Amino acid sequence: MEQIGNYHTHTYRCGHAYGDDEQYIKAAIMAGFKELGFSEHIGYPCIDKPQERMLYKDQNEYLETMHKLQQKYADQIKLFIGFEIEYFDDQFDYLKTMRSHCDYMIVGQHCRYVEGCGYDQLSDDEAVIAYKNQLIACMKSGLVSMVTHPDYFMLGRRDFSETCEQAAHEICACAVACDIPLEINLNGLRYGKLRYIDRQQYAYPFRSFWEIAANYPIKAIYGFDAHQPTTLLEHGRIEEVQEILKDLQICLINQLVLK
Template sequence: MKFDLHTHHFRCGHADGNIRDYIEAGIQAGLQVIGISDHSPFLCSEEDQAFPQIYMAKSQLAEYVQEVLELKKEYEGRIDVLLGLETDYFPEYVELYRSTLAKYPFDYLIGSVHNIEGVSIFNKNRWKNLTKAQKVAVKEGYYELIAQSARSGMFQILGHIDAMKGNYPLFSEIAAVEAVDGTLKIIAECGVAIEINTSGKSKLVGGWYPSDAILERALHYGVEVTFGSDAHIPSRVGDEWELVRTRLREIGYTEWVYYKEKKKKTVPL
């Protein structure tokens, strides 16, 4: 069973192609299941599309859902198309997101932390002139938000849980083991899966999220895993799926999961 739960398309403003392009790419890649999970609208503003190069417009959400559901029917028997969404975790707006997204029949939601204190996690300039202690505090704050997102009960999957290393590879060397392990314990207790996300190759770090070291500790704490290419171009759908499966087996995993109608489906590795 080959699946990819993390794909985007033109509505988010920073991906190429339409939903059909990604489904067709999934078929070409030999997938049996593809999840469409574009960025949710930014609900924290009265504007319809506050950040047009990051999030879809509020007015596009219903049409996005409808298009995926129509394509699900069209491709039935060829590939299982799942309705997903990647949404940021903003603690102060969690109930707004919960109530808004509850109106739609999502198969799963991916919760991702993309901002800390109003600054993108991919902004490498944030690290300039910080002391060692300040860097540790930033990393601890990042993992506290991820832990909160797991506790929120909103998400089936947590996205790229060490993506802060994307444009700052030294992030992995910042000593905050207790924060990472504490977050992994909470994720396991909450029954939320983490994704192995292969899009890090597009950043300075040039690798997957999360690191092997985190995956080893995740296994120790009983955290379940899934796969997401985080494709922003159709050709990346299913990218490095076989390599990820092999690595997970080497680490000691025997299965991974995906979600349909918010119910977990377990797949042997």
Template sequence: MKIDYHTHHARCGHAQGDLEDYVKRGIEIGLDQLGLSDHMPLLHVNPDTYYPEMAMSMEELPRYVEECLQLKETYKNQIDLRIGLEGDYIEGYEDQIAAIIDKYPWDYVIGSVHFLGEWDVTDYRQTGQWEGRDRLAVYEAYYDAVQKAARTGLYDYIGHVDVIKRFGYAPVESVEHLERQTLEVIRDCDMAIELNASGLRMPVAEMFPKRSMLAYALELGIPLTIGSDAHQPERLSQYLDEARACLKEIGYTQLATFSRRKRELVYF
């Protein structure tokens, strides 16, 4: 089964292509399932004064869901569409996040940590904030946030679990203990993770998560799905052949799929 569960679209402000462009591209390349998973509206920063084009507006959220549902019906005989959301975890905003999640008929919700406070550690425009910081302390704060996200019970799987490495900033010290502890928390919360192939086109040039974390996740019995994190239709499923090959080498035989917030494992 060929799936891609992580995609972004023009509505979020920093991606290209309409939802239907991704659906048509998914049909063209032979996907069995395509997840539409745009960014949740920003909750903890003022979208009018913060960095532009970070996420869809709150007013667009119902339109996004409505369009996803329409496309699911229109193309039901050509591709299996799953309706998702990448829901940023922001500590202290759990109730607001839950209200968004509970309001709509999601098939799955990705729990991702992009922000440490008001710093989006995944935004190339904000890499200057690494200067003068204790990198180990940043990694500790990041993995603490991922663990808290898992414990909320709000999400179906954790997205790009080690995305903190995206721009190549890393502590001198080993962070393996943080990575393993985080995976153990995810296991204890009966959550899945994703293998996000987009890291291969980032400065770090490595998928999220790295191979050693994938191997430990398999050892722990953590289910796993895959996504390209495409921000342009032509990048749909980019590097997913490499992702599947990597998973098979490590020993994975199944991928997690989601429907109406329920997980099902399929062979790939």
């Protein structure tokens, strides 16, 4: 199935991605995409995290630049201007305001609090429950069109416990109820295989999570999560991920409907 677009793309502004904006656009055109969604890590007014998110003060420049590029490339590719957000209850009003300034949002929950506490560093069962609750609240909030790497918490664990199973069930049930696609992330491969209790495997996509997801009528979509332009040209990532998820009946979509 041909991918119509990629809706998970970063820029240099977050401090851990590389390349000029137009290089991402050119790479997307070369890859044959009809649509490209920029989803830079949103900044928060209360705290700057220069290596993790765009600075709060840079957000207007990001939106203005992207609007210009949207026009400039209009005859070659459809550009969507968005944000990858992290959902925190105490930031809801801010996120809602920012939603009105962009085309779409996706959620990629990396931290427990706006100040930090990364789920990639350690996710014990209690943290997995907090993670799951944040994703569910976010899906119900109506802010987002997609959940990126829903299995992200596996970076901070070395086993898939009963609590993880339960969290996967609840995330998938909510995604179905809210009709929000779950992303099969194509950039979890960059961490290499980690030493889980039973075998070495990538943190995401994590097969045990998707075995549960396959029991639900979820919609899944590939996301390159590009932090450099050439990532968009690496179609082989899809084949690698298909091998991990082999024989699972997951309904894939190739175009994101923006909410």
